[in-house]
Amino acid sequence: MTACLAAMLFCRAMAGQGVPSGNGFVGSTVCKACHPDVSLNFYKNPHYRSVAAADQPPEKTGCESCHGPGKQHVEARGGKATIVAFSQLGAKEVLDNCLRCHANTMSRANIRRSEHTSNDVVCNQCHSIHKPSSPKFLLARKQTELCESCHAPVRAQFNMPVKHRVHEGFMNCTDCHNPHGTNSPTWRMGVRPRLVGQSADGEEPCLRCHQDKRGPFAFEHPAVRVDGCESCHAPHGSTNARLLKRPVVFTLCLECHNGAGNFGRQGDGIVTQNASHNMADPRYRSCTTCHVRIHGSNASAQFLR
Amino acid sequence: MRTLPVALLFAAVLSAQQVAAPTPEAVGSSRGENLDGYNIVNSFETGYRFHMVSGNLERYRSDVNFGNGIRLLSSNLWINSREGHGLLFDELLLTTQGLGNDPYQMAKLRIGKNKLYQYDLVWRLSDYYNPGLIGGIGQHFQDTQRTMQDHDLTLLPRSKIRFFLGYSRNRQDGPALTTIQAFDDRGDEFPLFSNVRRVYNEYRVGGEARVAGFRINITRTWENFREDTTDSLAFTGLGNNITDNTLLTQFSRSQPYHGNTPSWRLGLFRESNRWFAFNGKLSYAEGQRDFVVDEFAVGQDRFANPNSRQILSTGTGRRPVTVANATISIFPSSTLTVTNQTSFNRIRMEGNSQFQEFDFATQADNVANFQYLGLQAITNSTDLNYRPRKWIGLFGGYHYTNRKVASIEQFAVTGFSQNTFYEQESTLHSGSGGIRISPIKPLTIIADGEIGRADRPFYTTSERNYHALGGRVQYKRGSLLLSAQSKTSYNTNSISLSFHTARSRSNSVDASWTLRSWLSFDASYAKIHLDTLTAIAYYLNRSLVSGDRSLYISNIHTGTAGVRFDFRKRADLYLGFTRVQDVGDGRAILTDANAGATGVQPFLAAAQVYPLSFDSPLARLSVPLREKLRFNVGYQRYRYQEAWLPTQNYGAGTGYASLLWSF
Numbered sequence: 001m002t003a004c005l006a007a008m009l010f011c012r013a014m015a016g017q018g019v020p021s022g023n024g025f026v027g028s029t030v031c032k033a034c035h036p037d038v039s040l041n042f043y044k045n046p047h048y049r050s051v052a053a054a055d056q057p058p059e060k061t062g063c064e065s066c067h068g069p070g071k072q073h074v075e076a077r078g079g080k081a082t083i084v085a086f087s088q089l090g091a092k093e094v095l096d097n098c099l100r101c102h103a104n105t106m107s108r109a110n111i112r113r114s115e116h117t118s119n120d121v122v123c124n125q126c127h128s129i130h131k132p133s134s135p136k137f138l139l140a141r142k143q144t145e146l147c148e149s150c151h152a153p154v155r156a157q158f159n160m161p162v163k164h165r166v167h168e169g170f171m172n173c174t175d176c177h178n179p180h181g182t183n184s185p186t187w188r189m190g191v192r193p194r195l196v197g198q199s200a201d202g203e204e205p206c207l208r209c210h211q212d213k214r215g216p217f218a219f220e221h222p223a224v225r226v227d228g229c230e231s232c233h234a235p236h237g238s239t240n241a242r243l244l245k246r247p248v249v250f251t252l253c254l255e256c257h258n259g260a261g262n263f264g265r266q267g268d269g270i271v272t273q274n275a276s277h278n279m280a281d282p283r284y285r286s287c288t289t290c291h292v293r294i295h296g297s298n299a300s301a302q303f304l305r
Numbered sequence: 306m307r308t309l310p311v312a313l314l315f316a317a318v319l320s321a322q323q324v325a326a327p328t329p330e331a332v333g334s335s336r337g338e339n340l341d342g343y344n345i346v347n348s349f350e351t352g353y354r355f356h357m358v359s360g361n362l363e364r365y366r367s368d369v370n371f372g373n374g375i376r377l378l379s380s381n382l383w384i385n386s387r388e389g390h391g392l393l394f395d396e397l398l399l400t401t402q403g404l405g406n407d408p409y410q411m412a413k414l415r416i417g418k419n420k421l422y423q424y425d426l427v428w429r430l431s432d433y434y435n436p437g438l439i440g441g442i443g444q445h446f447q448d449t450q451r452t453m454q455d456h457d458l459t460l461l462p463r464s465k466i467r468f469f470l471g472y473s474r475n476r477q478d479g480p481a482l483t484t485i486q487a488f489d490d491r492g493d494e495f496p497l498f499s500n501v502r503r504v505y506n507e508y509r510v511g512g513e514a515r516v517a518g519f520r521i522n523i524t525r526t527w528e529n530f531r532e533d534t535t536d537s538l539a540f541t542g543l544g545n546n547i548t549d550n551t552l553l554t555q556f557s558r559s560q561p562y563h564g565n566t567p568s569w570r571l572g573l574f575r576e577s578n579r580w581f582a583f584n585g586k587l588s589y590a591e592g593q594r595d596f597v598v599d600e601f602a603v604g605q606d607r608f609a610n611p612n613s614r615q616i617l618s619t620g621t622g623r624r625p626v627t628v629a630n631a632t633i634s635i636f637p638s639s640t641l642t643v644t645n646q647t648s649f650n651r652i653r654m655e656g657n658s659q660f661q662e663f664d665f666a667t668q669a670d671n672v673a674n675f676q677y678l679g680l681q682a683i684t685n686s687t688d689l690n691y692r693p694r695k696w697i698g699l700f701g702g703y704h705y706t707n708r709k710v711a712s713i714e715q716f717a718v719t720g721f722s723q724n725t726f727y728e729q730e731s732t733l734h735s736g737s738g739g740i741r742i743s744p745i746k747p748l749t750i751i752a753d754g755e756i757g758r759a760d761r762p763f764y765t766t767s768e769r770n771y772h773a774l775g776g777r778v779q780y781k782r783g784s785l786l787l788s789a790q791s792k793t794s795y796n797t798n799s800i801s802l803s804f805h806t807a808r809s810r811s812n813s814v815d816a817s818w819t820l821r822s823w824l825s826f827d828a829s830y831a832k833i834h835l836d837t838l839t840a841i842a843y844y845l846n847r848s849l850v851s852g853d854r855s856l857y858i859s860n861i862h863t864g865t866a867g868v869r870f871d872f873r874k875r876a877d878l879y880l881g882f883t884r885v886q887d888v889g890d891g892r893a894i895l896t897d898a899n900a901g902a903t904g905v906q907p908f909l910a911a912a913q914v915y916p917l918s919f920d921s922p923l924a925r926l927s928v929p930l931r932e933k934l935r936f937n938v939g940y941q942r943y944r945y946q947e948a949w950l951p952t953q954n955y956g957a958g959t960g961y962a963s964l965l966w967s968f
Contacts, residue, residue, distance in 0.1 A: 006386045017909060021652065041336070043344075043388070043389060044344065044385045044396075044736045046396075049389065049395075049420075049463065051389065052388065052390060052395070052419050053419055053420055055463075064959065066464060088435070088731060091692070091698075092639070092640075092642065099576055099582075100576070103574060104520040104574040105574075106570075106572050106586060109572070109632060111585040111676070112582060112632075112642055112644045112690075113632065113634070113644035113686070113702075115687045117798020118688070118690055119700075119739075119741060119777075120698060121750055123844045135396075135398055138397055149788075149815070150777075150779075151791070152788070152790065152813035152814075152829050152831050153690050153790075153813055153833055154665070155831070155865070156813070156833060156861070156863035156885070158323070158830075159863055159865065159883050159885050160861075160863075160885050161324065161368045161885070162367070165431065167323030167324060168323070169324075169409060169411060170326075170410075170429060170431055183630040183632075183646070184630070184646065184654070184684040184686065184704075186628060186648075186650040186682065189682065189708050189731065189768075190684065190704050190706050190768075191686050191735070192735075192755075200526060200568065200588065201566070201588055201592075201626050201627070202591075202626065202650060209453065209475060212503050212530075212532060214530070215592075215594070215622065215624060216593070216594055216624035216718075217594075217617070217622055217654070218596070218622050218656065218660070218675050218676065219675075219676050219756055220676070220678050221966070222712075222763070223764065225652065225654075225678065225766070226710060226763045226767075227763065227764060227767055231766065238886070239919075240915065242435070247914075247915035249482045251841070251857065251909065252840070252842040254843055254855065255766055255837075255839040255841060255855055256765055256766055257842075258765060258839070258840050258841050258842040258851075259842050260765050260804075260840060260842075262766060263762070263763060264729070264764075265711070265727045265728070265729045266727045266729075270335050272843070273843060273844060274490055274844075276490050276491045276847075277490075277844050278844060278845060278846055279843045280845055280846065280905070281357070283494070283546055285908060287482050288445065289486075289493055289494050289545075289814060291487040292483050292484055298562065298594075298598055298620070298622065298658065299560070299598035299600075299616060299618035299660055301367075301660075301673055303602060304485075304486060305556070305560075305598065305615065
């Protein structure tokens with residue numbers, strides 16, 4: 001009790017020192033008195049840079065850059081009603097507050113229309129400014145765990161025998177996704193899939209690592225460009241080899257190459273297999289044994305080499 | 306003071322640990338040690354990992370791939386200047402995993418000095434092993450190593466004018482196995498050795514400035530890709546099919562493939578909390594690849610006649626890519642946000658090449674030329690987010706896309722008979738909407754849906770008439786987290802007699818709870834269902850069969866469970882279990898669905914479901930020996946079982962013993 005009283009008196013005393021008149025800012029030093037748990041390690045926080053730099057106006061420096069002017073809070077001896085307390089803010093207010101400084105990057109260009117924002121998953125749902133599990137990006141928990149705490153089916157996919165190595169720590173969700181929202185995909189129509197990041201040139205994120213599939217090729221497999229890699233692959237994880245969407249290749253191929261009218265670029269269907277391909281013969285049921293360059297080729301329109 | 310250990314404990318508790326090592330327990334003081342104006346927090350875990358496999362080792366290497374040996378399982382080093390005025394740096398963060406021996410290695414470094422610079426490095430190495438799986442992709446096999454690194458340097462990070470420099474490198478090397486077919490489309494296939502050599506380098510230079518309330522960002526990028534993979538005959542003689550007379554006695558192929566992709570990116574931002582926010586992005590990339598394919602084969606054809614063939618293909622492929630996005634958000638009131646985005650992208654694959662195939666036996670010369678493919682899409686989407694009350698919110702949107710896919714079969718061959726321009730145009734209209742409710746603070750309920758109509762999708766499997774529905778309920782109070790969600794996505798793509806339908810559903814429940822400081826639980830269950838029905842056409846003995854259908858059914862049940870005990874600060878025990886089971890369509894025996902089947906149906910029946918199970922229990926014990934030293938042991942079992950193809954099954958155990966220490 002005595003300590004609290006002393007802290008309050010200290011706050012009030014500090015509040016009167018060097019405070020810019022009229023604007024209600026008291027400076028981060030004052031906050032230390034009542035919030036030592038936060039301030040003691042705050043120098044490890046990226047937001048401390050504004051304090052260290054000491055070149056910004058009060059509304060962009062230290063605690064008050066996020067929590068607003070603290071004078072009223074000090075005078076009221078604390079209380080969440082007298083200061084910007086993020087636990088009391090609605091999702092939009094949280095977003096507005098953070099974007100005052102963090103809006104101006106490409107990666108957050110679509111945050112206002114992102115699926116996360118629509119679902120009220122805003123900054124402080126994933127980032128913990130004062131209790132981060134890691135100082136980089138100030139994530140509340142390890143990234144994979146954070147994402148999978150909501151996306152349980154994705155967690156299940158990464159537990160499958162064939163998967164990208166996310167649980168093994170080799171990759172992160174953000175290698176392929178942008179949780180802050182993305183532009184409309186260039187490899188599909190509409191706005192789906194949402195939150196899938198894009199390479200610098202707007203291409204599908206798979207090509208960031210799998211550059212050999214990128215081309216340009218003299219003979220492109222249009223599926224890669226028209227409907228994206230997920231035409232054939234399940235990117236998170238699969239029970240099938242090579243992350244394929246089917247256990248064997250020939251059904252995957254035949255489901256598009258069926259000559260069905262109106263489809264394809266000529267409107268007369270995606271070309272069927274050659275009449276020499278006798279499906280009763282097992283060799284023709286392993287399409288990629290011959291069509292080895294299925295992602296694109298420079299020497300064969302049938303992707304044979 | 307206690308925040309970091311609490312956060313670390315929270316992180317350790319709520320995750321169902323997927324791999325036994327590295328150990329997530331904390332060691333040493335989370336506050337770190339002060340030294341010459343810096344604070345240092347560190348931990349290092351060094352240990353020995355081992356594995357034992359019974360069954361299909363190749364499949365194990367494909368799925369898990371942990372081996373034996375000593376390694377630095379993990380390390381964390383955080384150094385911060387206490388006043389923010391360090392001599393060379395104010396912040397240094399180094400995190401590593403698996404260095405030395407693991408198949409998945411990673412190192413991340415951030416070092417920066419306030420106001421002066423910030424440097425980020427991500428380095429990764431993956432031992433990629435892919436066996437020639439039976440029933441999968443036949444003889445394609447890879448045992449390659451991929452290393453990736455990204456370097457990013459920001460100069461004057463807090464200034465009104467900032468500069469960026471970056472470099473990325475991605476290298477893939479190693480032996481592989483592929484195949485070649487000779488000498489015609491009914492000839493035999495032969496295995497080839499490949500020496501995979503791929504290198505990708507990217508250089509970035511950019512700057513950013515604040516001008517008239519806008520932030521303008523310009524980046525110039527140069528990418529260089531080189532592939533020098535060579536192929537040679539694995540062995541001379543007959544190929545895969547012993548009844549085929551085709552023979553290869555000589556074979557060589559080299560196909561260097563080099564090129565650059567210089568690009569420009571321009572970004573424009575303006576964020577205003579009062580009325581609107583605007584941002585735009587324009588990028589243009591001029592991709593180009595030069596290639597030569599030189600292939601030479603000698604042997605005999607399927608009629609047992611001597612044959613030799615030379616393939617020569619030379620040329621240049623170009624792909625200019627233009628992408629533009631403009632997004633404006635308007636805030637008519639504090640409760641409403643309206644966002645509109647217009648996107649334009651144009652991709653053209655063009656260039657010149659000539660493919661020549663000389664059949665020395667017949668002196669035939671087959672020539673083909675570049676196949677042009679161009680895509681152009683315009684998308685406009687408007688999304689609303691409205692929150693009339695704190696406990697309720699509504700969101701919705703309308704999205705429109707018009708896309709053209711154009712092609713020329715024999716591009717750049719004037720007057721050639723197949724030099725015909727084709728263009729396919731499709732328009733998609735889709736709408737989405739949802740509601741989120743939080744009647745009491747710990748409880749959140751979200752329901753959403755989307756419906757879309759495309760008039761002319763490109764593929765039979767593309768989205769045409771689709772709808773998706775989703776719902777999520779979450780209850781979070783203290784350390785207790787309960788959630789359940791359901792999602793369905795249906796797509797019907799019917800044109801006259803041919804059609805495709807896909808139905809996917811996923812349902813899941815999650816729970817985690819820290820019951821006491823020494824006891825916590827975590828469990829989840831998910832069922833993922835997919836069934837697709839698609840018309841297929843194929844040939845049987847040169848007769849076209851066009852009325853058949855491919856039905857694929859997958860019913861995957863997955864579950865995870867974990868429990869963590871802390872025995873009076875003397876030991877931490879974690880027990881976890883993960884199971885994945887695809888029960889297919891419920892058939893216990895492969896032949897059940899084959900009765901009375903004709904044509905290719907027996908083979909389709911075998912491919913339509915693929916029941917298997919994959920279990921992975923694990924246990925880990927971590928004992929603090931001293932304040933800055935822990936001893937850890939762990940063991941994880943893997944059991945992979947396919948119902949119908951037991952040759953790929955395996956059981957494996959991986960374990961480790963390590964010391965986790967801090968100085």
